[in-house]
Amino acid sequence: MIYYEYPLSERIRTLLRLEDLFDRFDAHAASPDPHAHHAALLSLFELAEVAARADLKSDLLQELDRQKSVLTALRGNPHVEGETLEQVLAAIEAAHHGIYQLPGKVGQHLREDDWLMAIKQRAAIPGGMCEFDLPSYHYWLHKPADARESQLKSWLAPFSSIRAAVEIVLGLLRDSGRPELQHANNGNYQRMLESRNPQLIRVSLAGDLPCVPEISANKYMLNIRFVQAAPSAIRSCTDLPIDFELTFCTL
Numbered sequence: 001m002i003y004y005e006y007p008l009s010e011r012i013r014t015l016l017r018l019e020d021l022f023d024r025f026d027a028h029a030a031s032p033d034p035h036a037h038h039a040a041l042l043s044l045f046e047l048a049e050v051a052a053r054a055d056l057k058s059d060l061l062q063e064l065d066r067q068k069s070v071l072t073a074l075r076g077n078p079h080v081e082g083e084t085l086e087q088v089l090a091a092i093e094a095a096h097h098g099i100y101q102l103p104g105k106v107g108q109h110l111r112e113d114d115w116l117m118a119i120k121q122r123a124a125i126p127g128g129m130c131e132f133d134l135p136s137y138h139y140w141l142h143k144p145a146d147a148r149e150s151q152l153k154s155w156l157a158p159f160s161s162i163r164a165a166v167e168i169v170l171g172l173l174r175d176s177g178r179p180e181l182q183h184a185n186n187g188n189y190q191r192m193l194e195s196r197n198p199q200l201i202r203v204s205l206a207g208d209l210p211c212v213p214e215i216s217a218n219k220y221m222l223n224i225r226f227v228q229a230a231p232s233a234i235r236s237c238t239d240l241p242i243d244f245e246l247t248f249c250t251l
Contacts, residue, residue, distance in 0.1 A: 001245075006201040006215040011059055012173070014050060018166050021047045022159075029152045032145035038129075040152050045120050048107030051162055056106060057099055060165040063251070064096045067172055092168055098161025109158050116155075169251070173200055177249035184244065187236040189224040193217070198248040205244050211237040213244070 007013040021043050028040035071089055074080045110116050119137050122128040131138035140148065179202075182189060203213045203224065211226040226237040 001204045002207050004203045004205070004213050004215070006203075006217065008199055008201065008217060008219075012170075012199050014053060014056065015166050015170055017050050018047065018162070019170060021050065022163050022166070025152075025156060029149055029156075032149075034141040034145075034148070037145075037148045037152060038141065041119070042123060044110070044152070044155055045123065047156075047159060048110045051106035051159065054105075056162070057102065060099055060162070060169065061096060063169050064092050064099075064165060067168070067251070068092050068096070088168075091164065095161050095164040095168055099165055102158070102161065106159065106162055110155065173249045173251050174202070174247075176251060177202065177247040179204065179245040179247045182244055182246045184224065184226055184242040187211075187226045187240070187242065189222075189226075191222045193220055193222055193248075196248050196250070198250050200249040202247040202249060203244055204247075205242075209240070209242065211240065211242060 005016065007016055025040050025043040025047065028036045028043060031037070068089060071085060071092070074085060075082070105111075115136065119129070119134060122133055129137065177198075177200075197219060198217075201215060201217060201222065203215065205211065205213070210229050212229045214225045214227055216223045226240075226242050228235050228237060
């Protein structure tokens with residue numbers, strides 16, 4: 001199954017982008033190839049840009065506080081696994097404390113590094129990171145792979161509490177919904193949302209189905225149009241029976 005997620009708020013959209021960038025950084029940093037470490041550094045710059053939102057820290061702190069209150073009320077509930085609940089509460093507390101202790105904007109440590117900012121400035125120019133543009137960066141890419149990986153992780157470390165909070169909030173959000181089996185006729189699916197007011201919509205399709213969902217939604221209506229996944233002209237999948245799972249997620 002392939003999962004497609006559609007956020008219905010700017011806050012969730014930002015968290016999904018951060019999650020994707022963290023995963024991308026990990027994949028690139030784990031490789032010993034210098035080109036992969038170059039890609040990891042570019043992902044780090046993107047992380048700093050996305051995380052620099054002035055309201056990110058306050059939004060995460062408020063959400064962690066809210067989830068802590070909700071989950072604390074479940075202590076002693078016979079239908080809740082006590083040990084798992086305490087682990088989640090401990091993770092929320094650790095992430096909250098870490099974010100609260102962060103000084104200034106998220107990623108400020110990168111902006112204060114002149115060497116990194118010189119690289120970031122050249123990265124905005126197509127082909128602007130050749131060895132004759134940045135000889136010191138060329139030298140860094142020729143250092144041993146484990147030394148480069150260690151430095152990449154040290155640059156990522158100040159983001160750890162933000163990453164933990166993103167994982168907690170998105171994990172709880174995804175777990176809040178229950179998938180429903182649905183069927184689309186003529187490549188289209190429409191549904192009134194009534195009082196659901198979801199924050200995230202998830203659509204899962206069989207991986208061998210050559211269609212992808214184009215999702216649009218507001219607080220009243222959900223519309224999904226299934227189109228061909230081929231990179232050619234977009235055409236609706238009107239001649240295929242499409243069964244999919246639909247999940248509404250709300251914190």
